Amino acid sequence: MSETTTTDLYEVTMALSYLRERMTEPATFSCFVRQLPPDRGFLVCAGVESVLSYLSRYRVSLDDARAFAEALGRPVRDLMPLVGTCFTGTVRAVPEGRVVLAGEPLLEVTAPLPEAQLVETCVLNHLSHQTMVASKCVRCVLAADGHAIVDFSLRRTHGTAAGLQVARLAALTGFAGTSNVATARALNFPAVGTMAHSYVEAFENEEAAFTAFARCHPGPVTLLVDTYDTVSGVAAAARVLRALDRADGSAVRLDSGDLKELSFRARAVLDAAGLPQVRIVASGGLDEFAVHDLVSAKAPIDVYAVGTRVGVSADAPYLDTAYKLVEYAGRPVMKLSSAKVTAPGCKQVFRRRGCADVIGLADEPPLPGSTPLLRTVLRGGARCTSPLPLEDARRQLAAEVAQLPATAREIRSPVPVQATVSGPLATLTGRVRRRIEREVRGPSRVERPGRVSG
Structure with a gap:
């Protein structure tokens, strides 16, 4: 079974349409967890290494095109524009084994729009499962x-x-x-x-x-x-x-x-x-x-x-993980659906002691006393960094978990740590929202949703 065809069909249909419309400018997708499951005060980012391995070898072959054509009930020639597609983009990601919070991007993918769309399903699969299990495991160690x-x-x-x-x-x-x-x-x-x-x-x-x-x-x-x-x-x-x-x-x-x-x-x-x-x-x-x-x-x-x-992380067997477009061809975009609002633009997470994180824009200078969490790990479709040795990652995770508030480390009824949003990101979010209301839906008809996700 091909890794390339291990995907949701709509990734293929959207990519084909993008190619037909010549929509191949760079797009940035942000992958984040909307909200924590019950009895979780924090999460542990995991699956990044699997994602990078997958993206590094991604390629649509003729056999893949035949499989897509069969699934769609269309002639193979209709799928030929996809043949030879490789992942040529950039990935910025939280290093594996770091504490992460709701709304924070675990990684951001920037690539020509069809490429970034085609890889969505597997990116979500790797990150969702492994982050869910790693978070369960570290709670066992705490217990x-x-x-x-x-x-x-x-x-x-x-x-x-x-x-x-x-x-x-x-x-x-x-x-x-x-x-x-x-x-x-x-x-x-x-x-x-x-x-x-x-x-x-x-x-x-x-x-x-x-x-x-x-x-x-x-x-x-x-x-x-x-x-x-x-x-x-x-x-x-x-x-x-x-x-x-x-x-x-x-x-x-x-x-x-x-x-x-x-x-x-x-x-x-x-x-x-x-x-x-x-x-x-x-x-x-x-x-x-x-x-x-x-x-x-x-x-x-x-x-x-x-x-x-x-x-199987029995008490919380899934994460509410999303992979959302936040910028296309230099234009910040966002989703306004009720309870599923996203924030526009490429982002950075500024980590302060105790994981008092601030979600900001990628081009913001680091906040005083903070460290940018997302790092460029893949460029031009190839790895540009080496993973941290397992023992070093293990020590770093233990130290970071120890810095969390005690209430977030409780096994029962923990109090989740909440990330805040920087001023520049809040300003951009408001500006893009007003543009959408004015140009697309009309201000009188727009729903007024709650908290913005990362």
Whole structure:
């Protein structure tokens, strides 16, 4: 399946019309999140690297034109104007792994109008999914309050490609490891894993299963203890680890039931057996809410394995992300639809301490005490910067999250940080609005919408 044809059909029909009308002047599209999902005080920008890889290799081939023609029920010759189209534009983007707020552009694409239009669908797909998951992951790290978090999501993500992205974002946001072997190997990130209940069931009893597993695998092992009765399983694991002298670095894993109560009972059994160094791993439907409750209850859990609910961001499975035209042929444009107003012009985000951000115009000088957040990362269709090494991005994200107001970092009912709009951007917005009212709709008929999005 071609990446180029993995798009919404209307991107193709609009691009064809632009070409017919010779509308190929530079256009700037801004991609932003209109509003944060519930229980989110901030977001983490992610997916930029995927977008840049996609744009760098974008090209419409003859086979793509044939596929478009078939979808439209038209002869291939009608689609030939698209053949050979590559992305030749510029991208300014927030570096991956930075905190972002509602209304702020995650990236802006400037390219000949047909090119900028054709890539919309995949740009939105990469940014929306990965920003959503990265934001969920970093909340898990916050909830764990210094305890290790590992990724167990691959088997239930929405496709294996999504699973690879989730594991990478886990590494970016501060997780300690992943069960995903491919990502662990690619990123030099710790691979982690235990055993399944089926493994235990295949043996006559738990003790035989644990013994066989420990004999097969040198070094520390993690034994799944809740196949039958959790407390009995912990006791069996303790006997095996003592008999084989394998306690150092090893762990037992709780995967069901009342994890708080069972963790206290498991700790008591292990301590009574003289194994205080054996850790407790908890899994089974966990996300930041459950982790926060267990940490708050001082449950003696050392490692939290999060999977399904984090890999699909179960409580907030989508972002209200938009990719909107803000300038064409040097003319600032905006949308006035009720509740979906956009601000015109190419933009910049000026970051101040604590993420007290100001959204301004791209050509404004930096505000005192601020740093421009969007950077030119692709020019002429080719990368012009190198991505920040993963470890550096991880440290930068941790430092930035730590600077957020405590109320924005709350797991339940956080208070979102709000960006403000600069004077020049507000002035331009008012001027473009008046022009549209005068030239297009007439001032008496225009709806009066609320807050302007970035």
